[in-house]
Amino acid sequence: MLFDEVKIYVRSGDGGDGLVAFRREKYVPRGGPAGGDGGRGGDVILKVNPKHTTLIHFQRKVHFKAKHGERGGSAKKTGASAPPLIVDVPPGTVVKDAETGEVLADLVRPDEQFVVAKGGRGGRGNARFASSTHQAPRIAEKGEPGEERWLILELKLIADVGIVGVPNAGKSTLLSVISNAKPRIADYPFTTLEPNLGVVVYDDHDLVFADIPGLIEGAHMGVGLGHSFLRHVQRTRILVHVIDGTSEDPIADYSQINTELALYDERLKERPQLVVFNKMDMPQAQEKWPEVEAALQKLGVQPMAISAATRKNVDELIQRVFALYDQLPVEAVSTVVETPVYELREDEMAFDVIQEAEGIYRVQGKRIERAAAMTHWDYDEAILRFQNILEALGVSEALKKAGVQIGDTVFIGDYELEWTE
Numbered sequence: 001m002l003f004d005e006v007k008i009y010v011r012s013g014d015g016g017d018g019l020v021a022f023r024r025e026k027y028v029p030r031g032g033p034a035g036g037d038g039g040r041g042g043d044v045i046l047k048v049n050p051k052h053t054t055l056i057h058f059q060r061k062v063h064f065k066a067k068h069g070e071r072g073g074s075a076k077k078t079g080a081s082a083p084p085l086i087v088d089v090p091p092g093t094v095v096k097d098a099e100t101g102e103v104l105a106d107l108v109r110p111d112e113q114f115v116v117a118k119g120g121r122g123g124r125g126n127a128r129f130a131s132s133t134h135q136a137p138r139i140a141e142k143g144e145p146g147e148e149r150w151l152i153l154e155l156k157l158i159a160d161v162g163i164v165g166v167p168n169a170g171k172s173t174l175l176s177v178i179s180n181a182k183p184r185i186a187d188y189p190f191t192t193l194e195p196n197l198g199v200v201v202y203d204d205h206d207l208v209f210a211d212i213p214g215l216i217e218g219a220h221m222g223v224g225l226g227h228s229f230l231r232h233v234q235r236t237r238i239l240v241h242v243i244d245g246t247s248e249d250p251i252a253d254y255s256q257i258n259t260e261l262a263l264y265d266e267r268l269k270e271r272p273q274l275v276v277f278n279k280m281d282m283p284q285a286q287e288k289w290p291e292v293e294a295a296l297q298k299l300g301v302q303p304m305a306i307s308a309a310t311r312k313n314v315d316e317l318i319q320r321v322f323a324l325y326d327q328l329p330v331e332a333v334s335t336v337v338e339t340p341v342y343e344l345r346e347d348e349m350a351f352d353v354i355q356e357a358e359g360i361y362r363v364q365g366k367r368i369e370r371a372a373a374m375t376h377w378d379y380d381e382a383i384l385r386f387q388n389i390l391e392a393l394g395v396s397e398a399l400k401k402a403g404v405q406i407g408d409t410v411f412i413g414d415y416e417l418e419w420t421e
């Protein structure tokens with residue numbers, strides 16, 4: 001079972017309701033409005049914790065709900081805001097909206113964080129609605145509802161160098177001899193089921209190498225095991241392409257891997273590649289080498305012949321990788337998408353009026369549904385205010401155009417209203 005992709009549900013807390021209250025003082029029959037505002041609901045925040053290297057901790061828990069803000073108090077006391085709910089993710093987590101597939105963030109650095117669901121604002125208490133002409137308002141807002149959404153979290157390894165090649169080429173063997181990693185090695189294809197990481201230190205520098213499971217034809221389409229690993233390859237900056245020297249047709253293997261890479265992502269064609277012909281300790285490989293070398297040189301490639309098993313030429317390979325890496329242009333550290341997720345968008349104002357049946361209408365729209373959810377229907381003044389919002393957004397107008405009559409039913413979000421003038 002692989003845990004490089006999970007689907008989770010997040011919900012931020014609702015804002016606390018605003019309070020309708022009046023000051024009570026001795027000998028004063030009715031004091032001024034004193035209802036406080038509700039507190040903010042808690043945000044849900046994804047945060048990079050390098051302690052995690054996989055998404056396996058989401059196996060048991062996929063629902064994350066932040067707490068609600070508290071209700072406003074008397075004497076203009078604001079209700080307590082709820083703390084954010086922090087959800088730890090490993091470095092290299094790509095966050096997508098499950099519904100639209102839109103990439104929301106790409107979390108890389110330790111402690112980097114991203115608000116995936118913003119807590120609802122607290123409703124205003126009646127103290128906020130007082131004015132010189134209106135000294136005893138009986139109106140308060142309910143808290144703004146929290147946001148909920150499903151997210152896809154994808155783990156992209158953060159390796160500098162990717163080791164690619166057909167199954168059984170010796171990728172894991174190579175990683176094991178150059179680094180601290182202890183990958184599984186066996187003489188049958190598809191031994192590696194998940195990418196292995198190893199740190200290679202050379203001349204005071206270190207680079208992280210990833211041993212990517214063997215890619216086969218059709219990997220870009222999800223055939224075999226390779227598909228989900230191709231996205232890890234995207235992150236690496238250099239590829240070490242291992243050719244199995246004992247293969248029937250090493251050049252065909254080589255082209256096949258390159259085709260798979262390019263079909264998955266055009267840009268992988270430009271990724272610098274070091275091509276190594278492996279298993280040179282074997283007579284078959286030694287026999288094939290001159291022919292393969294010549295064929296690759298014709299393609300403009302300068303291959304190296306190595307034996308991962310006996311470490312022949314392995315140090316030279318490492319030197320070449322580090323030299324190549326040093327020549328790469330400096331890359332921006334983070335690729336975080338900078339757009340805030342929950343800014344009020346133009347389209348939030350938009351709404352639709354749908355006639356569901358004779359005398360039954362439904363109004364759908366983010367802003368208007370939120371206004372309905374924040375209205376205290378027990379207070380006439382609050383209802384009046386909601387009516388003003390209906391006017392301001394043009395909802396009343398649109399309903400009239402759609403043919404609404406007095407006495408008809410209008411649904412807005414979870415609320416059912418009877419249409420009156």
Ligand SMILES: Nc1nc2c(ncn2[C@@H]2O[C@H](COP(=O)(O)OP(=O)(O)OP(=O)(O)O)[C@@H](O)[C@H]2O)c(=O)[nH]1
Nearest residue numbers: 168169170171172173187189190191192214308309
């Ligand atoms: N003779 C010889 N055998 C090697 C060499 N490198 C790897 N092998 C053998 O080839 C087989 C496959 O090696 P792995 O390192 O598991 O190959 P891989 O590319 O990681 O394979 P997958 O994980 O299945 O994609 C094993 O039996 C290794 O011992 C080498 O340089 N010489």
Ligand SMILES: [Mg+2]
Nearest residue numbers: 171172191192
């Ligand atoms: Mg392997």
